[in-house]
Amino acid sequence: MLLHLHPDNPQPRNIHTIVNGLSKGEVIIYPTDTIYGLGCDIYQQKAIERICRIKQVNPQKAQLSFICHDLSDLSQYTKSISTPLYRMLKSYLPGPYTFILPASKEVPKILKSKKDTIGIRVPDNNIARAIVKELGHPILSTTLPGEMVEEYTDPELMYANFEKLVDIVVDGGIGGMVPSTVIDCTGEEPVIIRQGAGEWVAE
Template sequence: MLLHIHPDNPQPRLIKQLAECLLDGGIIIYPTDTIYGIGCSIGQPKAIEKICAIKNVDPAKAQLSFICKDLSHLSDYTKSIDTPLYRMLKSHLPGPFTFILPASKQVPKILQSKKSTIGLRVPNSNICLALGEATGFPILSASLPGDMVEDYTDPDIIFENFKNKVDFVIDGGIGGMVPSTVVDCTSDDWVVTRQGLGIFEQ
């Protein structure tokens, strides 16, 4: 189903409907502050496996990331954050960044890389933040499969391509074509490993 959700003022009734779908193991395609992504609740391993099948990737090698509603939520899923790192994260989030951090034991095994790291996002997107608030769980943040980048900016085309594979496609307007900037924070020297939309300043 294609759901039209206002990007600035998401309708609570529709957010509740999506949250119930996610908590029940559903899969959605949704807009972020960068590109449209495909996701599910991280508490639903079977849904994560389905997304990996749609993307044709091995969950153990997929290096999947997820969206938190705020920094306090983020601290549940990563090991202790020191003051300089916390200040840096606070100055860049919400925003178009994915931060690679050491995973805590609360991160489902299926989402941990062999290095026990996780990619965490807090997008500057009212739809994403409302979904995180409504579910109480982070939401998987995966790119759509393939290279049809221009097609993946248009929710109507996304719906035509994926309507038989996902439960909902959110129409939150035309999406972007540039993904988030990825910053590796697993050591004291923070390194940009993918330059995307965000400009990282230490």
């Protein structure tokens, strides 16, 4: 299904359709503030395994991350955040960043890395955050398979390419071509792992 949503004011009826599907274990392609992502409900293990098959990766090695609605939502899925770290997160989020943080017990085992960490995003995108808000917990965030980034900006092209592999392609307009900036916050100082769409100024 190709579902059109208004990027600024996503239609509640369509958000409900997406959330209903996610709750049943469906897989979606959806917009973020960077590139379009491949996602599912983080508590639907079969859907996560399905995404890993689409990407041809082992779930344990896939370095999957997920989308939270806001900072208070994010704090549920990571171990206690220090005040300086919280301030830093608050200054960068919502935005085009993925922060690697120590995972809390709330994070499903399949999503944790061997180091017990998780990548967490709060994108500056109304559609992605509306989906997460209505679902009541995060959705998986991972890039689409392959190298042809140009093919991952146009929802109609993504639908043509992936309609047999996913259940819903959420059309929120043309997407970006640069992924999020990834920052590892598990050590003494934040370390940039991948420079992407977000400007990063070390504190």
